[in-house]
Each structure stands twice: as C-alpha cells, then as structure tokens.
Amino acid sequence: MVSSTAATVDEYLGALPPERAEVVRTVRQVILDRLPEGYEETMNWGMIAYEIPLSRYPTTYNGLPLGVLSLAAQKRHYALYLNAVYTSPVLTARLRDGYAAAGTKLDLGKSCLRFKNLDGIELDVVGDIIAAVTPDEYIAVYEASRRSP
DSSP states (O other), X not given: OOOOOOSXXXXXXXXXXXXXXXXXXXXXXXXXXXXXXXXXXXXXXXXEEEEEOTTTOOOOTTSSOEEEEEEEEOSSSEEEEEHHHHHOHHHHHHHHHHHHHHTOOOOBOSSEEEESSGGGSOHHHHHHHHHTOOHHHHHHHHHHHHSOO
C-alpha cells in the first residue's frame, strides 16, 4: 500500500500526477457533497480520511478519532475504504446491488472498494452509501461492537 507523508489534502493532491489527482478530486468532491454533518476531513494513515473527531467522541479504544472512510491513490489503483460497509450487511447489499444494476464490476474487500479509473466507480451508488451513515449511527455501531456478549 502506498502511504503519503503529506500533512494536508492539498499537499497530497499536489504530489500526485495531474491525471491521478483529478480522479481523487472527483471522488473527494462526491464525498464532501454527500458526507453527513459531524465528520472531519483529515490526513491520516497516509490517506485522505474522514473521521469523527475526538472532540465529538473521545472514548475510542486507541485514543484516535473514529475513521469512517478514507480515499487513496495506490500504486496501481485507487482505494475507497468504506468502514460503514464493513459493519453493515444492509449497506454491503446496497453497494453490491447498485453496482450490479449499473453493470459495473465491483472490486470490494471487507471495506476497500478498489477502482482503476472513474469508469470503475459508481459515484452515485457510493455517494448514497456515504450519505447513509450519520456520526451518531456510526458511534452506535462502534459502541455495540465494543460491548462484551
């Protein structure tokens, strides 16, 4: 995995070749347009990250903000890490169904959506997934996952 040392999103984009930066900018704009209030855009883990800030939810297991999604230009592809998809069978099904309806091949790990160009990502489907989870809902899923059975 390629990891950037950029401190800001602008630095990250500036370090990419122009054609790769344009793909990331396009996906980033969909994220910013659809992301519910309460998330914060940062650089974390060497990627553009969208997190619930510690000022909103400080009691994480590792003392770091809750990461909800990340966007990265990897060496041979782009990656959109959709953590809410990993935690929700309903959102996973919506993502799979949306790609199937569009006739686009879905390349999905547990939470990592990989695509080689803008033709390989269904921006409307991804935007709907991003818009579907508020910070309060994500916190509730996180807290439920931390409880002992």
